[in-house]
Amino acid sequence: MPHYISTRGEAPKLGFCDVMLTGLARDGGLYVPETWPQLSADTIASFFGRPYWEVAVEVIRPFVHGEISDAELGAMANEAYASFRHPAVVPLNQVSPSQFTLELFHGPTLAFKDVAMQLLARLMDHVLAKRQQRITIVVATSGDTGGAAVEAFAGRGNVDLVVLFPDGRISDVQRRMMTTTAASNVHALALQGTFDDCQAIVKGMFNHHAFRDEVALAGVNSINWARIIAQVVYYFTSAVALGAPQREVDFTVPTGNFGDIFAGYVAKRMGLPVRRLRIASNVNDILARTLSTGIHEVREVHATTSPSMDIQISSNFERLLFEASGRDASLVRGLMASLKQSGRYVLPDAVLAAIRSEFDAGRADEEETAAAIRTAWREAGELVDPHTAVALAVSDHELAEPTVPNVVLSTAHAAKFPDAVEAACGVRPGLPSWLDGLMTKPEQIKTMACDQAAIESYVLAVSRVVKQGAAQ
C-alpha cells in the first residue's frame, strides 16, 4: 500500500521500501508519510531502560507498514547498533542541573550520521537482495554523511556509491574517512564548490529522469525518509530517560540540512512531549534569519570551524514548510520555484507563525563557538566538537532560566576536528585506537568542477547498474 506522498504533490504515492530506494520524488519534492503514526503514553513509557535497538523497532515499525517484518527489522537494528562503541549506543550526559548532551558520536565514523546510516545500509541491502536489484547511490556531503555512507556501504554487492564533497571545505579526518577505503564500489569526488553545489548536483541528477532511471539512482542524504525515521529514535530514548511522557523536554540541535531537527519534529508529531525545538546555526544562519524575519534568503556560504553546517539550502526545511502550511503542496511548489529563481522567498504569516509556535533559532559566530569549546573543557573536562559547541553556545544565549530539561545534540566526536578544538582550548583530541592508520593511508580522490553533465558521465562510467543493463 502506498503511504508516502510528495511535498510537491505531483509524484506518485509510494510504499516504504520504494520510498527508501527512490530518494527524491519525481516532482522534485521530498516524501513524507500520508499520516503521522501515534505512539500512546504507555508505549512511550515502556521504552524506559530497554535496549536501543528494541526502541528503534517500536519507533520505526509504524512507518514500515509491514513491508519488512518485525523480526527482520529487529535483527538489522540489533546488528547496526552493535557496531557502536558505547553500551548505551547514544548516552546522555548531564552538564548542568537542566542541561544534557546527547552523545551521538559513538558509531564507526564518530558522527551522528552513523545512527541512521548503519541501519539504512542494512535495510537497503535487505530489500535489494529480495528484489534482486542493484542501485547507484550518489550522496552529497559537507563532511559527515559521506564518511558514514562509505563505512556503511563499502563492499556491498548491490550498490555503487559516489560521494560528492566540497574540495578543501571539510576536515582532514572527514576527508580521509571517504578517500582511504579499499572498497571498489566506493568513489570519492572532490568538487570545486560548496556543499550547496554538491547537493544541487544530486538533486539535478534526480530531476534528470532519463539519467536517474538508467543508473537506478538512489540517495542516502536526508532526502531519504528512512534516514529521518532512524534519527527519530534518539529523541524518544533521551526524552524518556529524562521523564517523558510525564515531563516535557526541549532539544537544541546544531543544524545544517535540517534533517536532524526535523526528526525531532517527527517525534513530537508522534506523541513525544517535546516543548521547543531550538535550531542552532553557525554564521551560515539562513534559518535563524528566516525565523526572525520571515524572509528566507540565500547568502554566500562562509567556511567555518563547523564545516558540516556550512549550508545555505537546508533541504528538509521543505518538509517543514509542507507541514506548517497545512500540507499545501502548491504553496511549497511556489516557494521552491522562487528559491530556485531568485534565491529567496517570503513566508506567508500563518506559516511563519506555525513554525515559530514550535521552533526557536539562534546563531553562534566563530568566537562564540570557540568560547563554548573552552568552557566545556575548563568547567567539565569535556572536549566537544565545534558543531556541538555551536549548539551549546546557542543554548547559553537563549536559556537564562530553563524550566524543562534541555538536551543538546552532540553530533560529532571532537577528534574529527582536532585543529579547531586545539585552537579553541589548547588540547588536541586524539582519534580512538580503531582508527589507527587513518591519517597515513593512501587516498583515492578525483577532483572535478561542479558540472552536472560531467559528473553524470563519471557516474555512468562507474555504475555497475549500467554495465549489467548493457550486458543483457
Ligand SMILES: Cc1ncc(COP(=O)(O)O)c(C=O)c1O
Ligand atoms: C557534526 C554535524 N552536526 C550537525 C549537522 C547538521 O545536521 P542536519 O544537516 O541534519 O541539520 C551535521 C550535518 O548534517 C553534522 O555533520
Ligand SMILES: N[C@@H](CCOP(=O)(O)O)C(=O)O
Ligand atoms: N552535514 C551533512 C550534510 C548532508 O546532510 P544530510 O543529513 O542530508 O545527509 C554532512 O555532513 O554531509
